[in-house]
Amino acid sequence: MTAFDPRGVRTDVPLTRRVINGRTITYLDSAASSLTPRTVIEAMDRYYENYHANVHRGVYQTANEATTIYEGARDAVARFLNAPGGSSEIVFTKNTTESFNLIARSWGATFLNPGDVVLLTEMEHHANIVPWFQLRDTQGIEVRFIPVGDDFRLDLSEIDELMRDVKLVSVTGMSNVLGTIAPVRQLADVAHRHGALIAVDGAQSVAHSSTDLVGLDIDFLAFSAHKMLGPTGLGVLWAREAILDAMPPFMGGGGMILDVSLDGFTPAKGPSRFEAGTPPIAQTAGFSAALKYLEGLGMANVAAYEKELTGDALTRLALEFEGRVRIIGPGDTLERGGVISLDVEGVHPHDVAQVLDQFGVCVRPGHHCAKPLMKRFGLAATARASFGPYSLVEDTDVLLEALGHAVKMFG
Amino acid sequence: MTAFDPRGVRTDVPLTRRVINGRTITYLDSAASSLTPRTVIEAMDRYYENYHANVHRGVYQTANEATTIYEGARDAVARFLNAPGGSSEIVFTKNTTESFNLIARSWGATFLNPGDVVLLTEMEHHANIVPWFQLRDTQGIEVRFIPVGDDFRLDLSEIDELMRDVKLVSVTGMSNVLGTIAPVRQLADVAHRHGALIAVDGAQSVAHSSTDLVGLDIDFLAFSAHKMLGPTGLGVLWAREAILDAMPPFMGGGGMILDVSLDGFTPAKGPSRFEAGTPPIAQTAGFSAALKYLEGLGMANVAAYEKELTGDALTRLALEFEGRVRIIGPGDTLERGGVISLDVEGVHPHDVAQVLDQFGVCVRPGHHCAKPLMKRFGLAATARASFGPYSLVEDTDVLLEALGHAVKMFG
Amino acid sequence: MPGLDELYREIILDHYRSPRNRGELPPPAVRVEGFNPLCGDEITVYAQVENGVLSDIKLTGHGCSISQSSSSLMSAAVKGRSLEEVRGTIATFKHLMTAHEERLDEGPGSSVEADVRRLGELAALAGVVKFPVRIKCATLAWNTLTQALDEIPVVGDTSGV
Amino acid sequence: MPGLDELYREIILDHYRSPRNRGELPPPAVRVEGFNPLCGDEITVYAQVENGVLSDIKLTGHGCSISQSSSSLMSAAVKGRSLEEVRGTIATFKHLMTAHEERLDEGPGSSVEADVRRLGELAALAGVVKFPVRIKCATLAWNTLTQALDEIPVVGDTSGV
Ligand SMILES: Cc1ncc(COP(=O)(O)O)c(C=O)c1O
Numbered sequence A, B: 001m002t003a004f005d006p007r008g009v010r011t012d013v014p015l016t017r018r019v020i021n022g023r024t025i026t027y028l029d030s031a032a033s034s035l036t037p038r039t040v041i042e043a044m045d046r047y048y049e050n051y052h053a054n055v056h057r058g059v060y061q062t063a064n065e066a067t068t069i070y071e072g073a074r075d076a077v078a079r080f081l082n083a084p085g086g087s088s089e090i091v092f093t094k095n096t097t098e099s100f101n102l103i104a105r106s107w108g109a110t111f112l113n114p115g116d117v118v119l120l121t122e123m124e125h126h127a128n129i130v131p132w133f134q135l136r137d138t139q140g141i142e143v144r145f146i147p148v149g150d151d152f153r154l155d156l157s158e159i160d161e162l163m164r165d166v167k168l169v170s171v172t173g174m175s176n177v178l179g180t181i182a183p184v185r186q187l188a189d190v191a192h193r194h195g196a197l198i199a200v201d202g203a204q205s206v207a208h209s210s211t212d213l214v215g216l217d218i219d220f221l222a223f224s225a226h227k228m229l230g231p232t233g234l235g236v237l238w239a240r241e242a243i244l245d246a247m248p249p250f251m252g253g254g255g256m257i258l259d260v261s262l263d264g265f266t267p268a269k270g271p272s273r274f275e276a277g278t279p280p281i282a283q284t285a286g287f288s289a290a291l292k293y294l295e296g297l298g299m300a301n302v303a304a305y306e307k308e309l310t311g312d313a314l315t316r317l318a319l320e321f322e323g324r325v326r327i328i329g330p331g332d333t334l335e336r337g338g339v340i341s342l343d344v345e346g347v348h349p350h351d352v353a354q355v356l357d358q359f360g361v362c363v364r365p366g367h368h369c370a371k372p373l374m375k376r377f378g379l380a381a382t383a384r385a386s387f388g389p390y391s392l393v394e395d396t397d398v399l400l401e402a403l404g405h406a407v408k409m410f411g
Numbered sequence C, D: 001m002p003g004l005d006e007l008y009r010e011i012i013l014d015h016y017r018s019p020r021n022r023g024e025l026p027p028p029a030v031r032v033e034g035f036n037p038l039c040g041d042e043i044t045v046y047a048q049v050e051n052g053v054l055s056d057i058k059l060t061g062h063g064c065s066i067s068q069s070s071s072s073l074m075s076a077a078v079k080g081r082s083l084e085e086v087r088g089t090i091a092t093f094k095h096l097m098t099a100h101e102e103r104l105d106e107g108p109g110s111s112v113e114a115d116v117r118r119l120g121e122l123a124a125l126a127g128v129v130k131f132p133v134r135i136k137c138a139t140l141a142w143n144t145l146t147q148a149l150d151e152i153p154v155v156g157d158t159s160g161v
């Protein structure tokens, strides 16, 4: 067993004690959103009870304290990511999705010209697809896709051809459907060799493994607090300082300006240029607590532990269902995270999830906002089980029991 | 006294018991952000402890419950506003600022052509100015301003001339600097008579008075939860159903699509088209509790009570400081809310706020994100005191005591 | 807490495993696609109308047991009926689907009980109401059929426009 | 909890009420504007340099007592000094402003104590460190002066480029 104590984590998370249909919840939907430790909830309570005020421009004490909490979260994120330029590279957004829209509308609309290519992969989440399609419509860029092989991994055999005219490679660090981990550092080298930048969708990868921006050598990173034990309503965009400095504002409003007159406006410098309006302040208090909690566990430990759980589940699924349950994703744990998409023969994912719910098991049926990937594998949907640091091998036990029931019922 | 019990409200809000510099806090910055009642904090705790899951597409029980909470908040907002088309007209955003950017980038970029005019007022918040300047740069529209008179009210004497080529009138319901309440219904009639639409910045007005969309006859409304006892990180855009239906998506990503392929995407119908990515779910739980709490008080009662407090404060300020403290805003309580901007002779607003902080009094110095208005009155900043439903006349007592000290110190 | 057997009645599983009226119809049959964006269920309804009667109906598509069995049950219930009867059945079914969970267990004489009696085999879907997320699955075929009926050209209609 | 008197020393209020070196200088004096977007403080520095000496300095602008007194105190401290001395004073002052609150009360021999000794009247601003939001007010004039020095054309500089 790894260095941290998953049972202790379980105890720290109130929702793991919820009873559903007479059974204690078996939460296997962490890829959609993680459960929240008490310390995170309490950090937000403390914020609202003692420190709440609007940030910036305040002279009085709570306004100062709120600002310190907000900017302190920025520092905490920079440390968590080992951001080369520190906290001035951290922009707070609403979620991963806003972060990608910001990249597309600010950097993309400024630096991409008709004919330029943005290279995605077939396993992207819609958050890293739709903003580029929108930009294609206004900017005349081309959107191209790195294929996913039958082994559920990126097919990089023709990567140099694919790179023609590419100005940005934008890839997910880990697929939220397949569990596949992309070779980000290798892709960063390819991108830079071709004079392109690289953006990474870290919604899954930042939440489930350790991130070292200095080592990764990427240019943009986007992720969400709610997938990493933090609150809903908060996302992060990281970008290299020099890139961020060259980007015009995205949304306009208070806090992002240097000056406004009846004739026009001058945007502010630094991350605040991208943070128009009152930000999700309380959420940054919760997120700081979540990051501290994760750092206490150690992200490398979390990754190793989830890999163990995944390996065990993959083995047992293969053994118990002898082919009636197909894994849509790599069958081994090599370069793969704790997301297990199931295709159960003769049982629609919706029905799988419904039967599992009867056992208190939470899995998500659907296209997981990755319809191009679904179409690539000729599926309308999968039933997806995914782990978090509070997951236990008993969760897999219940999953298998419930799956057995589903197979029998529709058999 | 009005029908509700402000002392009871005070008791319901934990932060009102905070001690600052040895004195119980005197919070007079509700226009920037309101304090949070315990019931709102607890609603979010309950959400994270029992119901948290990502919304939509879930079959299991907590996903259902989270969706019910999220959509229930939409219903609650529709009821609170008396929205003619119900909850299908309610879009959740991050804040008022995002709501205005959404209007500008979706409706504005689609329906405004070069030469078309957006008519604002000189007392707008940057949230309702900068997005239009941004649109001017891409769309070639003209941005025009209704002047504010020396009486601190909108000067509508030339409104018919100002309306030439106007396609949208966008005005604040209540100035966050002057306290001035705009004649929204009258402006709606003017706008419609000229074939224009009207948007209202309700950040202050929705928070401090009762809103009846059926009666107001406006077309768009934007506001923030954090200014009306709710959490940070949640805003609302309301628009007439027919208008909303005609608007293309703003941000792209998960949840706002009907279909995505490698070739393109089809946006979803209804409010979800504008809600890309995981929304601020827990925040909607808190906001529902806030709305319920406000409905319990009665928004008409809140408005009447804050008017009383304002009238008392205006009178006493005039009496005690005999001209050394100038009110930047109407001197009476006619069509005016509980925002009192002060210009203290010989004492810079920053210093006013600093001295007041020593007494535990929270007022905000600065331009209040309304620089054009500041310039209109030849000021760089004011020190602003503003009331909420938990404010008491004792707050005014301490304000006056502390102001007296500031005046003496710099005298 | 409703049990799975209330949702997955044997008759539903039967129609899911052996759907009735699968296939396509050539023009002039009307063809309409229905789509549930949340779960990806897809149904295509082919409706043939002759002399005010839904003389034939066929379905293709894929989806969960509820959407597929509902479409199969629907096809069996409406095939060969007059358009008026079909519209009546649609209305009754949709009324059932909007019933509140509690009303489901109301006794004889209730409007739900009346729906159930009128619907025959279709009433097997009544339990769906206790699983609100699945109602969209159950009604997909019905909404698609409604759309198909609306698209049928008014030919041989002697009652005037 | 630091008291107001630590921030608003009498000397600060005096410089605020009667600012030294107010006004403008004609070219070839360098003119640089400084701006604090958060609170709206504005300062314009006019710097006249002759033979490596800041022979004259004038200031206009408006802002809070801290930003205005700091600029007044600064002007008195640097006027007539060699550029090297001026840069030294700027460095010392900015070092003081980054001191941690606790270090302020350190005894003799500490680097803060040394700063305070070197700065003379300027040391009245030391209390600002205990009010972190006001540090930007105190340093505005100094940052603007730094920028002005950087813009001074290297004329009559005999030490080579
Ligand atoms: C009148 C007005 N409009 C808009 C805003 C912006 O609201 P938010 O910062 O929540 O986007 C505010 C508050 O700062 C305001 O007072």
Ligand SMILES: Cc1ncc(COP(=O)(O)O)c(C=O)c1O
Pocket: A031, A032, A095, A096, A097, A098, A125, A127, A128, A172, A174, A175, A176, A201, A203, A204, A224, A369, B254, B276, B277, B278, B279
């Ligand atoms: C890989 C990936 N990218 C992006 C997202 C979008 O994140 P959010 O909904 O928080 O914007 C998700 C989660 O839904 C995801 O798994």
